[in-house]
Amino acid sequence: MGQFIKQSEIGATPEEVFGWHARPEAIDLLTPPWERVEVIERARGLEVGSRAVFKVYAGPFWRLWVAEHVEHVPGRLFADVQRRGPFARWYHRHRFEPTGRGTTLMTDEVDYALPGGWVCELLAGPLVRARLERMFDYRHAVVAKEVSCQS
Numbered sequence: 617m618g619q620f621i622k623q624s625e626i627g628a629t630p631e632e633v634f635g636w637h638a639r640p641e642a643i644d645l646l647t648p649p650w651e652r653v654e655v656i657e658r659a660r661g662l663e664v665g666s667r668a669v670f671k672v673y674a675g676p677f678w679r680l681w682v683a684e685h686v687e688h689v690p691g692r693l694f695a696d697v698q699r700r701g702p703f704a705r706w707y708h709r710h711r712f713e714p715t716g717r718g719t720t721l722m723t724d725e726v727d728y729a730l731p732g733g734w735v736c737e738l739l740a741g742p743l744v745r746a747r748l749e750r751m752f753d754y755r756h757a758v759v760a761k762e763v764s765c766q767s
Contacts, residue, residue: 617705618741620726622752625719628763630712631691633720636763637710638662645762648754659685662694672702683708705729722759724752 626633636642640658647653652673659668662685670681681701688694691712698706711723730736730744 617727617729618737618745620724620728620745620748620752622724622749622756624722624756624760625715626722626756626760626763627719629718630714630720633722633759633763634691634694634712636759637694643668645758646755648751651751656680659683661685662688664688667699668696674702702731703728704731722756724755 628636638661643655643658654671655668656671657667657669659666664685664687667682667684670683671678672681679702682699683696683701683706684699686695686697687709693709693711695707695709697708705728707727709723709725711721711725713721713723715721726748728744730740
């Protein structure tokens with residue numbers, strides 16, 4: 617199983633950054649333009665039990681990705697788990713912690729496993745990790761820009 621962590625300091629309070637993520641259009645803005653993803657069903661908020669469904673493409677193939685929110689602490693964290701999708705396991709926790717400077721330490725923690733066990737990990741693991749790094753770099757940049765525009 618792999619773990620991926622991305623942290624950034626965002627120039628707004630945790631409540632503001634969390635609130636930005638709760639906006640219905642946030643998922644569209646957070647999806648990098650190079651990723652082929654279609655939103656089939658939007659989550660109705662970040663609360664436990666809300667679900668989102670996506671169609672994700674890998675080359676000519678596609679899979680449904682069903683994500684369900686399983687943790688929710690307003691202003692501080694939410695987490696989603698893959699109920700159906702391309703990974704053998706996917707648990708994504710979004711944390712928003714206050715700093716002493718009035719900003720937010722935003723952390724994305726992803727625990728994941730690739731299908732196919734160690735063989736798939738050996739062959740595709742480095743590519744998946746690089747893809748996660750690129751995607752979360754993009755997402756953190758978007759949040760930093762969007763939240764600063766609201767202030």
